[in-house]
Amino acid sequence: MESYVKVVKVEKVGPLDTLRGLWVTLSNFFRTIFLRNRVTIQYPEEERDYSERFRGVHILTKHEDGTPKCTACFLCATICPADCIHIEAGEHPNNRVEKIPTRFDIDMLRCVFCGYCVDACPEEAIIMSKEYDLATDTREESIFTMEMLLNRADKLGFDNGYRPHFGPLGGGGTRGKMEEAGITGTTRKK
Amino acid sequence: MKTYMVKITIDGKELEVPEGTVIIQAALENDIHIPHYCYHPDLSIDGNCRMCLVEVEGMPKLPIACATPVADGMVVHTKNENVTKAQESVMEFLLINHPIDCPICDQAGECGLQDYYMNHGLHNSRIGLREKVLKRKVIDLGEMIVLDTERCILCSRCIRFFDEVTHTGELQFYKRGDRTEIGTYKDQPIDNSYSGNVVDICPVGALTSKDFRFKQRVWFLKGTKSVCPTCSTGCNIRIDHTKGVVFRLVPRRNPEVNKSWMCDKGRMAYPLINGENRLKYPMIRNGENLEPSPWEEALDRVVKELKKIKEESGPEAIAGIASPQGTNEDLFLFKKWIREGIGTSLMDFRVNDEDKKVREMEDSILRRKDENPNTRGALALDLVPKNGGLDTKGILTAVKEGKIKGLYLQRPIDHFPDKTLLKEALEKAEFVVMHATHNGEGMRAAHVVLPSCTYAEKDGTFTNYEDRVQQIHRAFPPIGESRPDWEIFRDLLVHFGVSLSFPTAQDVFLQLSKEERAFQGMTLKGIGDLGRRISS
Structure with missing residues (x-):
């Protein structure tokens, strides 16, 4: 029978190799004990500080009067690869705003935290926070309603996460930013 | 009366069409698309949107395809540089005062302005957002229709529909210049049993359906060809549905039966399909x-x-x-x-x-x-x-x-x-x-x-x-x-x-x-x- 394994080289393990291995272990041990240079943290007492672009639980941003910036355009629900955003739209009393979500649910069990919804939003009405621990007791609890998404980050003290159109990493793109930069109308080039 | 056939060439394709047809009709019937807003096969010719400009050899300027009858030996170009340039300019004019409403507009996804902007526009607007003329929005026009005068491109299809098909004449142009808007006298509600059709023929989001408004985005809907079952006329319809729920019924053109129209009664019969009291078990x-x-x-x-x-x-x-x-x-x-x-x-x-x-x-x-x-x-x-x-x-x-x-x-x-x-x-x-x-x-x-x-x-x-x-x-x-x-x-x-x-x-x-x-x-x-x- 043919052999399926071809032996290229057999390395001999001598007593020196054992000592070399032990040195790696011991050096890390002493660095942790005496220099306090640890790799792990004591979760949940301690929490790691995540990047500015961390994609955690979504935040629905608000106008100054507390109403959602969202206009229920459904672009986030359209792009969502997990089909986890459920929106119902209604009439806004102000004719200039016209459309407002009456329901905005995100099923966190389905969500894959890709951030496409944030990219798609033309009004920066949906951004992401740094909240990541999402264990719930029941499936129903994992459906976050509009009320929760609007106030959760403020209430629980989570920082803003992924927010591509704003901040140091932002590249412009919202209507307000375009006007600030003196760009009028659409910017698409032929 | 005998109809004479004339030979014309559109984009290198030789066609034989009856005398008296207009260029756009000849083209559309032979699968050559000429962009248009105001032309509608079942309404009279108005020629106001200027989108269907084409080049006809021998004519000094570009004529509009919807109001130029065919003639023997005519050679038409619909896609050369002169034409596309002219159409781009027309698009720019039409969009001067158009609001950037697409995210909240129900027409988004089936809008003539969106489609033709991608095909014939893609220009940078020279009008700032603050310079646009603002008009009245969300005007309640009765049971079926919500009017947004700002989005209107004044093609007058709806006006012609009420003048020529229902003969009720509710809608009209008001004011002048770039302040022109459509509307009813003192915003009186439109009360006739075919009013839903103007929502379908509106090429933009000016007239939207009160019933369908904000219910669903059109790109989620699947269309199935069907026939209206509410009377013996048998109007051809399309059932727009998603996930087993019907959201609207719209007419499907059949020149022999219903042209492009259907009545409001048939249009509003769809809740019976979704109905909660459907019989589900023997x-x-x-x-x-x-x-x-x-x-x-x-x-x-x-x-x-x-x-x-x-x-x-x-x-x-x-x-x-x-x-x-x-x-x-x-x-x-x-x-x-x-x-x-x-x-x-x-x-x-x-x-x-x-x-x-x-x-x-x-x-x-x-x-x-x-x-x-x-x-x-x-x-x-x-x-x-x-x-x-x-x-x-x-x-x-x-x-x-x-x-x-x-x-x-x-x-x-x-x-x-x-x-x-x-x-x-x-x-x-x-x-x-x-x-x-x-x-x-x-x-x-x-x-x-x-x-x-x-x-x-x-x-x-x-x-x-x-x-x-x-x-x-x-x-x-x-x-x-x-x-x-x-x-x-x-x-x-x-x-x-x-x-x-x-x-x-x-x-x-x-x-x-x-x-x-x-x-x-x-x-x-x-x-x-x-x-x-x-x-x-």
Whole structure:
């Protein structure tokens, strides 16, 4: 029978190799004990500080009067690869705003935290926070309603996460930013 | 009068079209798309949007394709540099004061401005957002329509529709220059039974449907070709649905039947399909109440009871009343079921003089007095009693007198004019089977009720008032455990020992076209999207 394994080289393990291995272990041990240079943290007492672009639980941003910036355009629900955003739209009393979500649910069990919804939003009405621990007791609890998404980050003290159109990493793109930069109308080039 | 054919060349394609047609019509009918807003095949020519500019060799300037009649030897270019440049400029003019509303606009996804901007625009706007002329938004115009004057490009299709089709003339232009807007006098509500059509013909988001508003984005919807079942005209429609829920019905163009229009009554009939009181399971009478039961049990019960009546009193003690709500396939198998299964010829489908009303107009545009889509089909299939036979009234009288014991109804017959006779007959009947799509009062007297699905959930054909056979298609699977009528009849026939094999409605039609004289030689392919008339 043919052999399926071809032996290229057999390395001999001598007593020196054992000592070399032990040195790696011991050096890390002493660095942790005496220099306090640890790799792990004591979760949940301690929490790691995540990047500015961390994609955690979504935040629905608000106008100054507390109403959602969202206009229920459904672009986030359209792009969502997990089909986890459920929106119902209604009439806004102000004719200039016209459309407002009456329901905005995100099923966190389905969500894959890709951030496409944030990219798609033309009004920066949906951004992401740094909240990541999402264990719930029941499936129903994992459906976050509009009320929760609007106030959760403020209430629980989570920082803003992924927010591509704003901040140091932002590249412009919202209507307000375009006007600030003196760009009028659409910017698409032929 | 003889029509002369002229030869023209559009984009290198040689065409022969009748004299008098305009360039855009010749092009569109031959699959050459010329962008346009104000031109509509079923309205008069207005030529105000200027989007359909084309180059005609020998003409010094670009003419508009919608108002330039063809002439012999004409050579037209629709896609060369001159034309695209001109169209780009027209797009820029049209978009000068157009708001950036797309995220909240219901038209987004089926908007002429969006489509043509991607194809012919892609320019940088020279008008700042703050410089745009603001107009009035969200104006309530009655039951069907919401008007947004800011989004309007003043193509006047809606104005022409109310002037030329309904002759009611509610809409008009007001003000001048870039302040021009459309509207009704003092924003009076539009109250006519065809107003929903202006929402369809509006190429932009100026007129939106009050009912459909904000319910769903159009790119989520799937369209299924169908035929409106609310009267015998048989307007061609498209059912827009997603995930088994219908969101709207819109007309589908058929120049021979409904042109591009449908009435508001038909348009607003879709909630019946989604309806909460749809009958989902077979029901069997247990004392006073009807109780849900499995299909097999219900069919066994029907077969057992009808066989018993047949053995005891002969087949003449059972009668069937068909429904012109059913498709030709349904009715064909109904007839087979009554004739070959039960073995009687006691049947009728007329409950309220449908056959007399089928061609009578209710208004001067589309609606007819007969509220069934397939009355002519039932007549063509000979579902009426032969000379001297019992009609519906006769059957019910015989039931009342105890001569007929079993009654098979394809639909509840609440609309039978003689209510006392109906009540007495149904009380006297020994065994009543009924198909129903919805829970209702009509089910009260039935011993077994079988759930039947609506036209949106089955394939089939309807025959309209002028004997035009038109196809309907299944948009989504039947709700609950309901089934198409023809499937139920097929299974009953099998239970009665008649051997047949009809896996699909198409197979039923094939058999129907072989057996029935009126449908001889018809094929579903031949019927196509626009229907085919029964040749008399």
